[in-house]
Amino acid sequence: MTSPGSTPPVFLAAAADLDSDVIVLSGPEGRHASTVRRLAVGEQVTVADGAGLLAECVVTGAQRGQLELAVTARRTVPRPEPAIVVVQAIPKGDRGPLAVELMTEVGVDAVTAWAAERCIAVWPGDRGERALDRWRATARAAAKQSRRAWLPDVTGPVTTGEVSRMAGAAALAILLDSAAGDPLGGLDLPSSGDIVVLVGPEGGVSPAEAETLMSAGAVRAHLGPTVLRTSTAGAVATAVLLSRSARWAVPGGSAAG
DSSP states (O other), rough: OOOTTOOOOEEEOOOOGGGEEEEEOOOHHIIIIIIOOOOTTOOOOEEEEESEEEEEEEEEETTTTTTEEEEEEEEEEOSSEEEEEEEEOOOOOTHHHHHHHHHHHHSSSSEEEEEOOOOHHHHHHHEEEEEHHHHHHHHHHHOOOOOOOOOEEEEEEEOOHHHHHHHHHSSSSEEEEEOOOBGGGGGGOSSEEEEEEEEETTTTHHHHHHHHHHHHTOEEEEOOSSOOOOOHHHHHHHHHHHSSSSSGGGGEEEEEE
């Protein structure tokens, strides 16, 4: 049974499924719920569509690979403001999925893979599609683990030119730079719109890239006296920004249906 005071596990389903008073959780989500989590009749479960709609449920039937859930309440969580978008230079190996996992658990709203000039890893053709699929699967799993109502958008890879256009359209664009004069925690933050955080590769952004991004409106800021890996900088920056916004002050969500 779900422990008193604990948060029910979250599973994902299509928005149309959440309209019904009875949800049948099957497929990979049903197998995970019934076989891995071993949820039983009477336990509480939350089903999300990944776009703000949550259905609070009670398990009424359990069999191998499938759960039957009775919906007891629905609520809608508005899309968070301001949105935190991290443009992540593509790390090598498993550091990419690690970065996505950490950022998703902290609360990032979007992650865009960036083919920066000094990236060692490259994503040509099918390899890029497979890598992006892995990032998205990692974000999906991390969003469930952290009980999120919204799945982060994971896109890319993009060029530096595309990143500069994102920076120009943002409410605030920040280029993380350990040599910057201003700390990230000291910047004035917008209350709405996109805050775009630019995370370079291990070797840093090139001088030409930095000039392009700052010409587009990005400001430089550092994360403190230590130098973080590219796989952790985005999560730390997201935490700093969210801790200074209203988003971490009061949990969102309005009753529906």
